[in-house]
Amino acid sequence: MDLKKLRVSGKRLQSTLEEMAKIGGTAGGGVQRLTLTDEDRQARDRFVKWLKEIDCEVTVDEMGNIFGRRPGQNNALPPVMSGSHIDSQPKGGRFDGILGVMGALEVMRTLHENKVQTERPMVIVDWTNEEGSRFAPAMVGSGVWAGALQRDWVYDRRDITGKRFEEELIRIGYKGTVPCQKFPVHCYYEFHIEQGPMLERQNKRIGAPKGILCLHWYDIYLTGEANQVGPTPMDGRHDALVAAAEMILKVRELPGRMGGNMVATVGEIQNYPNSRNIIPDRVHFTVDIRSWDDDLALKSWDLLRADVEAIAGRHGCPAKIEETWRVNHSPFDEKLVQRVTEVADELGYSNMLWVSGAGHDASYANQVCPTAMIFVPSIGGRSHVEIENTRWEDCEAGCNVLLHCLLKAALEK
Amino acid sequence: MDLKKLRVSGKRLQSTLEEMAKIGGTAGGGVQRLTLTDEDRQARDRFVKWLKEIDCEVTVDEMGNIFGRRPGQNNALPPVMSGSHIDSQPKGGRFDGILGVMGALEVMRTLHENKVQTERPMVIVDWTNEEGSRFAPAMVGSGVWAGALQRDWVYDRRDITGKRFEEELIRIGYKGTVPCQKFPVHCYYEFHIEQGPMLERQNKRIGAPKGILCLHWYDIYLTGEANQVGPTPMDGRHDALVAAAEMILKVRELPGRMGGNMVATVGEIQNYPNSRNIIPDRVHFTVDIRSWDDDLALKSWDLLRADVEAIAGRHGCPAKIEETWRVNHSPFDEKLVQRVTEVADELGYSNMLWVSGAGHDASYANQVCPTAMIFVPSIGGRSHVEIENTRWEDCEAGCNVLLHCLLKAALEK
Numbered sequence: 001m002d003l004k005k006l007r008v009s010g011k012r013l014q015s016t017l018e019e020m021a022k023i024g025g026t027a028g029g030g031v032q033r034l035t036l037t038d039e040d041r042q043a044r045d046r047f048v049k050w051l052k053e054i055d056c057e058v059t060v061d062e063m064g065n066i067f068g069r070r071p072g073q074n075n076a077l078p079p080v081m082s083g084s085h086i087d088s089q090p091k092g093g094r095f096d097g098i099l100g101v102m103g104a105l106e107v108m109r110t111l112h113e114n115k116v117q118t119e120r121p122m123v124i125v126d127w128t129n130e131e132g133s134r135f136a137p138a139m140v141g142s143g144v145w146a147g148a149l150q151r152d153w154v155y156d157r158r159d160i161t162g163k164r165f166e167e168e169l170i171r172i173g174y175k176g177t178v179p180c181q182k183f184p185v186h187c188y189y190e191f192h193i194e195q196g197p198m199l200e201r202q203n204k205r206i207g208a209p210k211g212i213l214c215l216h217w218y219d220i221y222l223t224g225e226a227n228q229v230g231p232t233p234m235d236g237r238h239d240a241l242v243a244a245a246e247m248i249l250k251v252r253e254l255p256g257r258m259g260g261n262m263v264a265t266v267g268e269i270q271n272y273p274n275s276r277n278i279i280p281d282r283v284h285f286t287v288d289i290r291s292w293d294d295d296l297a298l299k300s301w302d303l304l305r306a307d308v309e310a311i312a313g314r315h316g317c318p319a320k321i322e323e324t325w326r327v328n329h330s331p332f333d334e335k336l337v338q339r340v341t342e343v344a345d346e347l348g349y350s351n352m353l354w355v356s357g358a359g360h361d362a363s364y365a366n367q368v369c370p371t372a373m374i375f376v377p378s379i380g381g382r383s384h385v386e387i388e389n390t391r392w393e394d395c396e397a398g399c400n401v402l403l404h405c406l407l408k409a410a411l412e413k
Numbered sequence: 414m415d416l417k418k419l420r421v422s423g424k425r426l427q428s429t430l431e432e433m434a435k436i437g438g439t440a441g442g443g444v445q446r447l448t449l450t451d452e453d454r455q456a457r458d459r460f461v462k463w464l465k466e467i468d469c470e471v472t473v474d475e476m477g478n479i480f481g482r483r484p485g486q487n488n489a490l491p492p493v494m495s496g497s498h499i500d501s502q503p504k505g506g507r508f509d510g511i512l513g514v515m516g517a518l519e520v521m522r523t524l525h526e527n528k529v530q531t532e533r534p535m536v537i538v539d540w541t542n543e544e545g546s547r548f549a550p551a552m553v554g555s556g557v558w559a560g561a562l563q564r565d566w567v568y569d570r571r572d573i574t575g576k577r578f579e580e581e582l583i584r585i586g587y588k589g590t591v592p593c594q595k596f597p598v599h600c601y602y603e604f605h606i607e608q609g610p611m612l613e614r615q616n617k618r619i620g621a622p623k624g625i626l627c628l629h630w631y632d633i634y635l636t637g638e639a640n641q642v643g644p645t646p647m648d649g650r651h652d653a654l655v656a657a658a659e660m661i662l663k664v665r666e667l668p669g670r671m672g673g674n675m676v677a678t679v680g681e682i683q684n685y686p687n688s689r690n691i692i693p694d695r696v697h698f699t700v701d702i703r704s705w706d707d708d709l710a711l712k713s714w715d716l717l718r719a720d721v722e723a724i725a726g727r728h729g730c731p732a733k734i735e736e737t738w739r740v741n742h743s744p745f746d747e748k749l750v751q752r753v754t755e756v757a758d759e760l761g762y763s764n765m766l767w768v769s770g771a772g773h774d775a776s777y778a779n780q781v782c783p784t785a786m787i788f789v790p791s792i793g794g795r796s797h798v799e800i801e802n803t804r805w806e807d808c809e810a811g812c813n814v815l816l817h818c819l820l821k822a823a824l825e826k
Binding site (some may be wrong): 133194195196197198213215217225226227228229230231232233234236239241242244245246248249252255256260263264265266267268269271274275276277278279280281286288290356357358359381382383384385 | 643645657665681796
């Protein structure tokens with residue numbers, strides 16, 4: 001057959017995703033399938049069953065990562081790999097993560113039913129705990145596999161109720177015996193929703209991210225002076241929440257000040273004692289800065305830090321500043337990225353180069369082997385919410401791009 | 414004896430307060446004696462024992478208010494009354510409330526040991542649940558007594574663990590049988606710490622509040638749009654926390670804009686989903702406005718409301734605004750207030766007229782009978798915190814003022 005004419009089944013992909021969306025489906029139309037819960041187990045069991053139906057060899061490693069391997073003609077060659085994650089955010093959407101796993105499954109099903117033989121073996125992967133919302137941090141399955149995180153340290157992470165990661169992994173029956181460590185991989189493609197509005201704004205169907213933005217996390221702790229609000233005049237107050245409010249606006253202004261090629265956000269705030277008639281004396285808030293330009297991010301932090309210190313001084317609310325996490329921007333493999341746009345062109349899908357603002361398992365894969373991602377549009381740019389949505393025809397288009405990217409790679413000798 | 418030369422015992426008052434501070438004493442040097450807890454019971458038991466030691470007749474009403482009555486020569490006359498509250502804030506101080514009850518006790522002890530006969534009977538009162546931090550709202554004992562609150566509504570209030578007010582009142586053995594309702598009172602004096610810095614700033618020992626400021630409470634609920642922070646550009650965000658930050662600064666600026674005779678505070682904020690990498694889509698915060706001038710407070714709210722709506726519109730974060738509670742300013746009885754300054758002058762204590770920014774049981778008493786308060790300085794203006802403090806000589810001075818104010822009233826035919 002002419003492999004160029006090969007296409008996935010959009011209908012089958014849709015019904016597969018719809019079946020998965022029932023596992024942990026929420027009243028609001030989303031999905032709650034937190035890592036290592038019964039819902040995660042149920043979805044994993046279904047995935048493993050489907051892998052076996054198309055004669056994939058299933059391996060589970062000691063981090064619970066599931067690998068489904070389709071042999072090639074030369075099994076001594078490193079495989080072509082693709083996948084994402086089955087777990088979701090609390091009240092998350094029906095596409096984030098699962099699209100990349102079911103998309104790769106649809107590719108394998110298409111090859112299987114067309115009896116396509118590839119040169120290299122192909123591997124689908126479901127990485128454990130990408131979201132990090134039950135057990136922090138995120139992306140631990142791919143992180144341990146890549147050698148960036150320690151397995152035993154991850155095993156000891158606890159959820160909010162005190163349950164240990166390893167015990168929950170055993171409980172759902174997915175602590176495998178195979179060591180979790182990187183192996184030679186020819187290349188890794190991850191198919192994912194954009195989780196932002198740019199494809200929709202530019203009216204493009206396929207995004208080829210050049211890589212993942214740098215990520216800087218900061219924590220700021222302010223100390224003011226608590227007092228009854230009524231008897232305490234405005235002058236001489238040390239109101240930690242007012243100081244924090246000024247700082248939050250500085251964070252909001254930062255990207256504009258720096259010329260725009262970055263985002264800066266305060267997502268989290270704790271205020272104490274948080275009583276309507278007591279002046280706040282302690283505030284903690286987070287700052288998240290992302291950019292393709294590591295230097296720009298660092299320079300913007302220098303400016304912000306000076307602002308924070310000046311505002312803290314002016315309000316008499318000393319600031320403790322923690323530089324919590326810094327990851328440089330991570331460019332994907334140029335040739336692989338280019339192949340995404342070439343394949344999209346061949347298939348007649350509009351496309352654009354873009355960047356990924358969110359972290360993905362692809363970040364860790366990128367440390368091990370040539371890596372790229374394929375994005376499809378998120379309606380309204382919404383993600384991590386129940387109404388997260390992507391058109392079925394876009395899912396199908398992205399899956400066809402994945403098919404031909406993987407196929408080209410798997411035919412390479 | 415020459416009654417003008419009568420003085421309380423500062424040492425006895427101090428040791429009484431120190432003994433009370435042990436009940437619910439905290440590691441940080443404060444007191445945690447929440448209403449209707451075992452600590453509250455223990456302090457009440459001690460108080461009742463002390464009342465009986467000086468031959469006071471003790472009555473407990475169905476709200477748990479404790480009245481200790483010292484007969485006069487003409488017991489048909491309405492009594493002179495004084496008191497405050499034994500309960501405290503969580504991690505509160507050693508003076509708030511308890512000073513007014515133990516101060517009145519010290520006055521009675523002084524009269525008792527000097528065998529002073531008064532024309533009118535005198536009553537000490539401990540009002541139940543002034544703080545409102547375990548069961549909201551505050552000042553319910555005096556509120557039901559004054560007829561401003563419904564007894565059965567208060568009985569149904571629940572604490573954060575779901576326990577009912579009435580059941581906790583029964584549990585600690587202080588649900589009395591006497592109906593909780595106002596009775597004729599000649600006048601009511603409440604002795605209290607200032608809980609603000611003005612006496613200290615003006616270097617005065619005694620404050621005579623003209624009354625209690627008006628109190629307006631508002632609740633503002635903003636709705637934005639949650640999204641992953643990385644892939645979502647700054648333009649087109651609907652960040653509810655950024656909108657709230659602008660509003661918080663408007664609240665802070667309000668007193669200056671209005672000319673200064675008011676205070677305005679945001680004490681409480683909730684942010685959702687409160688995750689460092691998700692743009693906040695829901696924020697609730699409170700606004701507390703207080704002034705001696707009811708109109709000024711209303712006008713300032715009109716301005717603020719317009720600001721809130723404009724900011725909400727600009728950010729695309731619609732605001733739901735609730736006008737939660739409004740109490741007009743409450744002037745005390747002019748003659749009684751004047752007597753506080755006169756007595757302080759006679760005793761040689763520096764003094765000033767002032768206002769009370771905080772609500773007190775005296776607010777409700779003021780609805781029933783001529784009422785005034787006596788303030789002594791709070792060191793650093795601090796209150797509702799463990800380091801709340803007042804000099805012992807100021808406690809003694811305030812207590813002497815209370816003695817002579819009560820004595821003059823109790824001698825009136």
